[in-house]
Amino acid sequence: MKRMFSCHRIDAAVKGRVEGLSYKENRDITLERLRYITIAYYDFGGRLREGELMVNRKIAEDILEIFYELYQNRYPLERVALIDEYGASDERSMEANNTSAFNYRTIAGTDILSLHAYGMAVDINPRINPCVTPENVTPKNGAKYALRDPDQCQGKYKDYMIQKDDWIYTLFKSRGFQWGGDWKMIKDYQHFERPL
Numbered sequence: 001m002k003r004m005f006s007c008h009r010i011d012a013a014v015k016g017r018v019e020g021l022s023y024k025e026n027r028d029i030t031l032e033r034l035r036y037i038t039i040a041y042y043d044f045g046g047r048l049r050e051g052e053l054m055v056n057r058k059i060a061e062d063i064l065e066i067f068y069e070l071y072q073n074r075y076p077l078e079r080v081a082l083i084d085e086y087g088a089s090d091e092r093s094m095e096a097n098n099t100s101a102f103n104y105r106t107i108a109g110t111d112i113l114s115l116h117a118y119g120m121a122v123d124i125n126p127r128i129n130p131c132v133t134p135e136n137v138t139p140k141n142g143a144k145y146a147l148r149d150p151d152q153c154q155g156k157y158k159d160y161m162i163q164k165d166d167w168i169y170t171l172f173k174s175r176g177f178q179w180g181g182d183w184k185m186i187k188d189y190q191h192f193e194r195p196l
């Protein structure tokens with residue numbers, strides 16, 4: 001199964017899929033610095049699926065290892081597709097509970113580049129692990145999961161909410177990633193990032 005886990009430079013086919021969508025002409029990141037990764041994972045029905053991610057080459061090996069661990073431990077992911085399958089719309093990708101990484105974009109509501117723009121951040125099961133600010137929850141269809149206490153949360157997949165110090169948290173932390181759920185004002189429970 002390890003053969004399903006692979007890492008490639010961005011070829012013409014992938015370039016054609018991302019150009020003008022998640023990848024835009026810019027001075028911050030070249031396609032040379034990004035990698036296309038294929039993985040295998042289990043979905044919530046226990047079915048084996050193929051997934052794909054685009055990440056910075058600096059974290060490509062670690063991301064492959066992390067997703068191999070997720071696969072071996074049958075950690076369920078609903079979907080793992082390039083955000084371009086959702087028109088590079090973060091909102092649509094999150095609503096579909098799609099796990100994704102690279103997207104050349106700013107942090108919502110600011111003009112600051114997100115670490116997703118460098119391929120240095122990954123969002124895991126974003127509907128179950130929404131981004132919660134004092135004002136709102138995104139995606140909207142993840143509102144149930146804003147309540148992080150499994151005893152109170154009504155969500156069907158509450159057992160797979162990422163929690164501080166749980167298995168997946170430790171998996172990312174041990175490879176130098178920070179978790180958005182540890183932030184003070186904004187709680188971005190889906191988000192793991194490594195500084196540039």
Ligand SMILES: [Zn+2]
Nearest residue numbers: 121122123191
């Ligand atoms: Zn994120």
